[in-house]
Amino acid sequence: MRVLLALVLCCTGTALAERTEHEQFAFELFKALIESDTTHATGDTLTVSNTIADRLRSAGVPDSDVVVVEYGGKGNLVARLRADKPSEKPLLLLAHLDVVAANPLDWSVDPKKLTEKDGYYYARGTLDVKNEASMHLANFVRIHRQQLPLKRDIILALTADEESGPHNGALHLIREHRDLVDAGLVINEGGGGLIKDGKYIANTVQTAEKTYQSYRLEITNPGGHSSLPRKDNAIYELAEVLRRIEAHEFPVRLNDTTRAYFAGVAETAEEQRASMLRGLLEEPPSPESVAYFRNEPAINARLRTTCVATQVLAGHAENALPQRASAMINCRVFPGVPVADIEKTLREVADMPGLEITRKWDSLFSDASPLQEEIMKPIREITEDMFPGVIVLPTMSTGATDSTFFRSAGIPVYGVSGVFTDMDDNRRHGRDERIRVQSFYEGLEFLDRLTRAVAVDQ
Numbered sequence: 001m002r003v004l005l006a007l008v009l010c011c012t013g014t015a016l017a018e019r020t021e022h023e024q025f026a027f028e029l030f031k032a033l034i035e036s037d038t039t040h041a042t043g044d045t046l047t048v049s050n051t052i053a054d055r056l057r058s059a060g061v062p063d064s065d066v067v068v069v070e071y072g073g074k075g076n077l078v079a080r081l082r083a084d085k086p087s088e089k090p091l092l093l094l095a096h097l098d099v100v101a102a103n104p105l106d107w108s109v110d111p112k113k114l115t116e117k118d119g120y121y122y123a124r125g126t127l128d129v130k131n132e133a134s135m136h137l138a139n140f141v142r143i144h145r146q147q148l149p150l151k152r153d154i155i156l157a158l159t160a161d162e163e164s165g166p167h168n169g170a171l172h173l174i175r176e177h178r179d180l181v182d183a184g185l186v187i188n189e190g191g192g193g194l195i196k197d198g199k200y201i202a203n204t205v206q207t208a209e210k211t212y213q214s215y216r217l218e219i220t221n222p223g224g225h226s227s228l229p230r231k232d233n234a235i236y237e238l239a240e241v242l243r244r245i246e247a248h249e250f251p252v253r254l255n256d257t258t259r260a261y262f263a264g265v266a267e268t269a270e271e272q273r274a275s276m277l278r279g280l281l282e283e284p285p286s287p288e289s290v291a292y293f294r295n296e297p298a299i300n301a302r303l304r305t306t307c308v309a310t311q312v313l314a315g316h317a318e319n320a321l322p323q324r325a326s327a328m329i330n331c332r333v334f335p336g337v338p339v340a341d342i343e344k345t346l347r348e349v350a351d352m353p354g355l356e357i358t359r360k361w362d363s364l365f366s367d368a369s370p371l372q373e374e375i376m377k378p379i380r381e382i383t384e385d386m387f388p389g390v391i392v393l394p395t396m397s398t399g400a401t402d403s404t405f406f407r408s409a410g411i412p413v414y415g416v417s418g419v420f421t422d423m424d425d426n427r428r429h430g431r432d433e434r435i436r437v438q439s440f441y442e443g444l445e446f447l448d449r450l451t452r453a454v455a456v457d458q
């Protein structure tokens with residue numbers, strides 16, 4: 001009675017009694033994760049990793065299959081369920097433990113406490129991405145408890161420093177502990193369902209992302225007194241270079257992911273737009289279609305590499321000729337295009353003697369993951385079963401996640417969750433981050449069914 005009362009009192013809103021034991025288990029993990037501070041700069045992923053490791057061991061996962069990898073003081077948890085006679089390389093379930101900072105003053109609820117309100121769970125990390133971390137964890141434990149026959153190992157990796165910071169756990173694991181995370185395929189964040197005006201539209205699967213690469217451009221000049229202007233001037237020359245880069249358009253490219261994406265979006269678009277989208281799929285893409293989407297950043301950025309000036313710094317005094325003018329150019333490189341090609345193009349386009357171009361860091365080369373039926377088929381089937389009429393939409397992100405590190409190591413990654421969110425209300429990294437209560441449990445079921453479809457011997 002007392003226990004029952006405690007349960008009833010602990011949670012308001014959606015009737016707790018209706019939740020299954022597994023849903024309740026996942027919710028408790030979710031709440032515990034949310035209320036552990038893993039803010040990427042100040043939080044503690046090591047303690048959290050150790051706590052999860054203890055939980056897994058007490059659930060009976062063998063000691064030797066639960067590892068906490070410490071890197072730069074951060075914690076990364078890796079656990080494994082073994083197949084007796086694996087016929088495929090492992091399935092890796094990946095999610096990061098760290099979250100971006102949240103200023104409580106900006107929020108209407110406490111960002112470090114899980115609050116249920118109006119059909120949502122509110123807190124930092126509810127969408128990015130302690131939801132998926134706890135879903136994978138709950139499903140992993142249940143599959144272990146049920147002792148299901150596996151056709152491949154299932155690896156769970158919950159990592160640190162995805163949001164930023166020098167100790168990215170996913171990259172560290174793939175570089176230094178490849179044996180722990182080597183897999184045939186990975187399920188990670190990056191995808192999810194889209195809701196438009198209250199209606200479920202599409203279940204997205206992120207299979208590619210653009211490469212982030214910045215360049216510093218610099219022009220130097222002897223300078224002098226500004227009362228005696230000379231013909232060469234670092235600021236004017238840099239301005240000229242920036243104009244040329246602005247005017248340059250990188251060639252249109254498509255891959256299987258963007259082809260499937262444009263075709264899928266066309267299915268739900270109105271007539272003219274749909275025909276323009278189909279024009280992109282022609283060989284070569286129709287110039288009319290390319291021109292039509294030139295001013296639409298969300299489409300244009302998926303058609304080509306983009307490079308844009310984001311910072312400038314020039315001159316040292318009001319009354320002196322500039323000795324130095326520099327700019328930062330941020331490029332998002334189409335998957336599969338070598339970064340060196342982009343640098344070469346920038347030099348040609350700038351066409352300015354004395355211009356220095358420096359790579360800000362060495363990005364990793366990564367290409368799109370293939371749309372293989374091994375995973376795309378179960379994704380389509382489970383989507384149709386759980387959300388009838390909803391299309392499955394492969395997507396290419398213009399931003400970057402940890403998936404890049406696995407793709408660059410030749411391991412295909414699928415960003416998929418079955419968690420539906422409102423397209424017009426994206427609160428990842430923002431104030432009052434929240435997940436629909438219904439979406440949380442749908443995601444739990446979707447990921448569970450997908451994990452089983454891919455890894456359990458049926």
Ligand SMILES: [Zn+2]
Pocket residue numbers: 096128129162189
């Ligand atoms: Zn994330």
